[in-house]
Amino acid sequence: MENYLKKFRFHLRLTGVSAISRRYFVMNAFDGALTALGVIVGAWTSGPVQPRIIIGAGLGVSLAMGISGFSGTYFVERAERLRKLEELEKSLLLDLDNSVHVKAQKTAMIWAALVDALSPSIAAVTAIVPFVFAHYGLISINEAVIISLILILLVLFMIGVYLGKISRERVIISGIRIMIIGIITAAIIILLGNI
Amino acid sequence: MVKSPTIKRVVLDVLKPHQPTIPELASRIVSCNGANRVKISLAEIDQNTESIKVQVEGSNINLETIKTCIEEMGATIHSVDEVEVARKV
Incomplete structure (x- = not known):
């Protein structure tokens, strides 16, 4: 197991996929959180909310984003990396088929695709968890909406904190900055929903 | 009893990509069968590649094994610049 982990880390370092994965993670977790926000606030402003519909729509969106993320990234990374390998083979005048x-x-293609698939899905699934509780009558639908919005804002805040850590800026400011985008998005949806 | 000659030291001219790094390549070569000590020095650096001199020391170096180890890391041997062979009596 330790050997596999060592090999995996070596592969990530060799291909430089870590920096790209970080970008994919932030971009897609952000996408997932805002999409879930759109589904929940949009449904809420349109009339009485049924937890079942939010759960169904949320899971559908998560799955679609996951599949789209995985396949899209896998094929983009594959194309880029095959080209890079070919260039390297030309420079070395060597067939790299048996090389590390x-x-x-x-490994890099699959890792990037997994990050791209899982980050939006996890963010979106987190947002619909309160509706599962509402579905079983443990909390009211309005409470589910409020908890869900808080969870989404928390996810956005964490993304901002993570970005702040990468850029070595003040993490709280960075977290709040990203959270404000979520608040503005929700406000626009509410305004449009009330027209 | 006279033993057959064995390679104790070789110096290779190797072309490698920037990754894996020189310490990673050296660690891989030293874990190859027959190698006890590896010294690498950078000769030239290019946009995609690095030319390096690899000195391998060991009790019984098998050049084919060293070649396989180097090629597994995506590098290629250009030439064998020096060889030191000894015969134990």
Whole structure:
């Protein structure tokens, strides 16, 4: 197990996929959180909310974002990395098929695709968890909406904190900055919903 | 009893990509069968590649094994610049 982990880390370092994965993670977790926010606030402003519908729509959106993220990123990364390998083969005048580079690039493609698939899905699923409680009558629908919005804002705040850590800025400010985007999005949806 | 000659030291001219790094390549080569000590020095650096001199020392170096280890890391041997062979009596 330790050997696999060591090999996996070596592959990530060799291909430089970590920086790209960080970008994918932030971009797509942000996408997932805002999409869930759109579904929940949009449904809430349109009339009486049924937890079942929010759960169904939320899961559908998560699944679609996951599949789209995985396949899109896998094929984009594959194309880019195959081209890079070919360039390297030309520079070295060597067939790299049996080298660690081919294995490492394959690991990088799958890792980037997984990050791209899981980050929006996890963010969106987190937002619909309160509606599961509402569905079983443990909390009211209005409470579910409020808890869900708080969870989404928390996810956005955490994304901001993570970005702040990467850029070595003040993490709280960075967290609040990203959270404000969520608040503005919710406000616009509410305004449009009331027209 | 006379033992057959064995390679104790080789110096190779190797072309490698920037990744894996020189310490990573050296660690891989030293874990190859027959190698006890590896010294790498950078000769030239290019946009995609690095030319390096790899000195491998060991009790019984198998050049084919070293070649496989180096190629597994995506590098290629350009030439064998020096060889030191000894025969134990």
